[in-house]
Amino acid sequence: MSKGKVRIGIVGSGGMANNNARNIAHNNAAELVAIASRNIETGSNLAKQYNAHFMPNWHEMVQRKDLDGIVVCTANDSHSEIIIGSLEYNKHVFTEYPLARSLEEGKIAVKAAISKKRVLRVSHNEPVSEKHQAIRQEIEHLGQLLVASFIRLTPGRGARPEILFNLQISGPPAHFFIYHIYPIVDLFGQAKWVEANGIYNNLNDSGSYDQFVNSVTVGFENGGIGHWIWSGGIEIQSAEQHHRYVLDKGTIINSGAEWQLSTKSGLESITPTSVQYPSVVDLWLNEVLDNNLASAQIDATKALDAIRVSLLAEEAMKENRRIPIHYSD
Ligand SMILES: NC(=O)c1ccc[n+]([C@@H]2O[C@H](COP(=O)([O-])OP(=O)(O)OC[C@H]3O[C@@H](n4cnc5c(N)ncnc54)[C@H](OP(=O)(O)O)[C@@H]3O)[C@@H](O)[C@H]2O)c1
Incomplete structure (x- = not known):
C-alpha cells in the first residue's frame, strides 16, 4: 500500500465494473490504478474516465507490483479463475457474486485466500x-x-x-x-x-x-x-x-x-x-487497510456454503x- 491507499485494478468494464469504479473513486482510502478488459472499447473508456492504465489482459494486470487489490467484475464463469490468479500474486480480492461456477474452484479460492493471508470478499450486500x-x-x-x-x-x-x-x-x-x-x-x-x-x-x-x-x-x-x-x-x-x-x-x-x-x-x-458502510467494496477496502482477515474469511466461507x-x-x-x-x- 502506498501513502495508506489501497491500489486497485478492476477486471471487466461492464455495469458492475462501472459501479465499483465509481465507489472506489469516492473512497479516500483507495486509488484506482488499472482496468483490464477484453473489450478494448469499453475498457479503455472506463480507464480514461478514472485516469487509470488500460490493459487488455487480466493475467498481466494481476502481476503488477503497484497493485494491492483486484476487483473482479466479469461474467460468472470466469470469477474463480481470476480470483485464484490474483491470489497467486498475493493480491486482496473483491469479487462480484457468485464466488465460483464450480464447487472445486470455489474451495480452491477460499483455501488460497486463507493460506496467502489475503482478504477475499464476495459482493453480497444483503448480509x-x-x-x-x-x-x-x-x-x-x-x-x-x-x-x-x-x-x-x-x-x-x-x-x-x-x-x-x-x-x-x-x-x-x-x-x-x-x-x-x-x-x-x-x-x-x-x-x-x-x-x-x-x-x-x-x-x-x-x-x-x-x-x-x-x-x-x-x-x-x-x-x-x-x-x-x-x-x-x-x-x-x-x-x-x-x-x-x-x-x-x-x-x-x-x-x-x-x-x-x-x-x-x-x-x-x-x-x-x-x-455502517456505503457499499460492500468500502467494507472490503476497510478490511484490507485493517488487515482484518477474520470477517472476510467468515464471509468467503458462507459464500462457499451458498454456492x-x-x-x-x-x-x-x-x-x-x-x-x-x-x-x-
Ligand atoms: N453486486 C450486484 O448488485 C450485481 C448486480 C448485477 C450483476 N452482478 C454480478 O456482476 C458480474 C458482472 O455483471 P455485469 O452486469 O457488470 O455484466 P456486464 O455488464 O455484461 O459486464 C461484464 C464484463 O466482464 C467482461 N467479461 C465477461 N466474461 C469475461 C471473461 N471470461 N474474461 C474477461 N472478461 C470478461 C465483459 O466483456 P465483454 O464486453 O467483452 O463481454 C464485460 O466487460 C456478474 O457476475 C453478475 O452476477 C452483481
Whole structure:
C-alpha cells in the first residue's frame, strides 16, 4: 500500500465494473490504478474516465507490483479463475457474486485466500446490510425454524438478458440468484441436503432460454426447510418477490416493501439499525487497510456454503435426486 491507499485494478468494464469504479473513486482510502478488459472499447473508456492504465489482459494486470487489490467484475464463469490468479500474486480480492461456477474452484479460492493471508470478499450486500442485522436479532428470539421460503418472478420485459439467461455462462437461476441463497444460509446455517427442479423453455445449444422456473429445497443441519422458487421470462413485465421465515414463535414477512414480524401480539415493522458502510467494496477496502482477515474469511466461507446449495441444486436438477451436502473438505 502506498501513502495508506489501497491500489486497485478492476477486471471487466461492464455495469458492475462501472459501479465499483465509481465507489472506489469516492473512497479516500483507495486509488484506482488499472482496468483490464477484453473489450478494448469499453475498457479503455472506463480507464480514461478514472485516469487509470488500460490493459487488455487480466493475467498481466494481476502481476503488477503497484497493485494491492483486484476487483473482479466479469461474467460468472470466469470469477474463480481470476480470483485464484490474483491470489497467486498475493493480491486482496473483491469479487462480484457468485464466488465460483464450480464447487472445486470455489474451495480452491477460499483455501488460497486463507493460506496467502489475503482478504477475499464476495459482493453480497444483503448480509452486511442494517436490515439483515435487524432480521437476525428478531430471529434469535423466535425459536426453531419451520420453513424459510422465497419466491421471485423476474421480468424480461420483451427481451432476453443474453448473459444472464444462459446456463453455460451464468449457471442456472439458482446460481446467478445466489444473493437470495446467501442471506438465508447466513440466518439459518448450513444445509445438509438439497433437492431441485428446473424447466427451461426454448433452450438452445448455446445455453440460452426464454423462460425458466427453478425450485430448490434444502434441509438445514439445525432443523427446518429452506425453499426457493425463481421464475421468469421474456414476456413477464414486472418483478415480484416474497419472503416468509416461519419460526416457532413468529413469522418474518416481506413482499417487496418493508420487513414485518407477525406474532401473537400482532404485526410490527422490523426497524433497521444504523448504516455502517456505503457499499460492500468500502467494507472490503476497510478490511484490507485493517488487515482484518477474520470477517472476510467468515464471509468467503458462507459464500462457499451458498454456492454448495446452488451448484449441488444444479446437479440435483440434472440427476433428479436428493443430494447430501458434505462440508469436511
Ligand atoms: N453486486 C450486484 O448488485 C450485481 C448486480 C448485477 C450483476 N452482478 C454480478 O456482476 C458480474 C458482472 O455483471 P455485469 O452486469 O457488470 O455484466 P456486464 O455488464 O455484461 O459486464 C461484464 C464484463 O466482464 C467482461 N467479461 C465477461 N466474461 C469475461 C471473461 N471470461 N474474461 C474477461 N472478461 C470478461 C465483459 O466483456 P465483454 O464486453 O467483452 O463481454 C464485460 O466487460 C456478474 O457476475 C453478475 O452476477 C452483481
